[in-house]
Amino acid sequence: MTQHNSKRMFIGGNWKMNGTREASTVLTTELVAAFEPLAASVDAAVFAPFPYLQHIGSIIRGSGLLLGAQQVSAEANGAFTGQVSAEMLLDVGVQIVIIGHSECRKLLAESDELIGEKVAIALSTGLSVMLCVGETWQERQSGQTEAVCRRQISAALKGIHLDHMGAIQIAYEPIWAIGTGRSASPEDAAISHAALRKDIEDLYDPSLAAATRILYGGSVNSANATSLFSQPEIQGALVGGASLKAADFASILRSASQATSSRPN
Numbered sequence: 001m002t003q004h005n006s007k008r009m010f011i012g013g014n015w016k017m018n019g020t021r022e023a024s025t026v027l028t029t030e031l032v033a034a035f036e037p038l039a040a041s042v043d044a045a046v047f048a049p050f051p052y053l054q055h056i057g058s059i060i061r062g063s064g065l066l067l068g069a070q071q072v073s074a075e076a077n078g079a080f081t082g083q084v085s086a087e088m089l090l091d092v093g094v095q096i097v098i099i100g101h102s103e104c105r106k107l108l109a110e111s112d113e114l115i116g117e118k119v120a121i122a123l124s125t126g127l128s129v130m131l132c133v134g135e136t137w138q139e140r141q142s143g144q145t146e147a148v149c150r151r152q153i154s155a156a157l158k159g160i161h162l163d164h165m166g167a168i169q170i171a172y173e174p175i176w177a178i179g180t181g182r183s184a185s186p187e188d189a190a191i192s193h194a195a196l197r198k199d200i201e202d203l204y205d206p207s208l209a210a211a212t213r214i215l216y217g218g219s220v221n222s223a224n225a226t227s228l229f230s231q232p233e234i235q236g237a238l239v240g241g242a243s244l245k246a247a248d249f250a251s252i253l254r255s256a257s258q259a260t261s262s263r264p265n
């Protein structure tokens with residue numbers, strides 16, 4: 001698997017449970033056009049709802065945009081009603097999957113251990129992984145941010161061999177910033193990213209830690225993207241709400257492209 005070039009930014013659009021087939025078609029068509037001049041300098045993915053994956057995949061084919069799914073089962077197959085396996089995702093053209101999103105951790109009561117199992121099966125099937133970690137407001141207030149992130153990342157990467165790490169990127173998503181309009185400050189996000197990078201260094205080695213892309217997620221929009229990306233520790237964004245509007249997502253892509261070109265090699 002290819003190793004990330006951590007200088008190059010990655011922007012993911014997490015559509016969550018939004019849109020219709022028609023609205024998603026319009027959004028994707030506009031995104032493909034907006035992404036075309038930026039594809040040489042930024043990596044990007046759309047994380048579409050399951051029913052639209054194949055259709056969206058057919059629209060983005062050849063554009064360089066990656067097809068992402070928002071969820072995957074920890075099981076390979078069998079009597080797991082309502083779940084979707086990594087093999088099935090791969091079969092319909094999915095390249096990358098979100099694992100450990102705080103909404104799934106909370107609403108579906110996904111444990112650290114289950115998330116680790118999902119990461120393992122996704123990687124062994126050949127999918128790339130967008131691993132989400134992040135603390136609640138209460139945890140931040142009580143000074144536990146780094147410990148919570150360390151616990152989450154250690155459990156998620158348990159048993160993951162160094163050779164597979166090139167297919168993983170981390171999204172630091174403080175839960176209090178998701179969907180609230182209250183982004184972390186660029187400085188606070190950078191501190192958490194640096195701590196996560198140190199965790200990866202402790203779990204693996206310094207060169208892998210340096211090469212692992214760490215994205216920020218939590219109320220990223222067209223107004224705050226440039227200042228977030230001014231922090232070299234921030235190598236992209238996982239975007240929820242603002243990814244549903246092509247003009248906003250395109251603006252974030254442009255900010256990422258500009259940040260990439262201004263960073264030293």
Ligand code: PEP
Pocket residue numbers: 014173177178179180181217218219220238239240241242
């Ligand atoms: C997310 O859910 O991954 C997210 C970052 O959402 P928002 O951008 O809406 O805060």
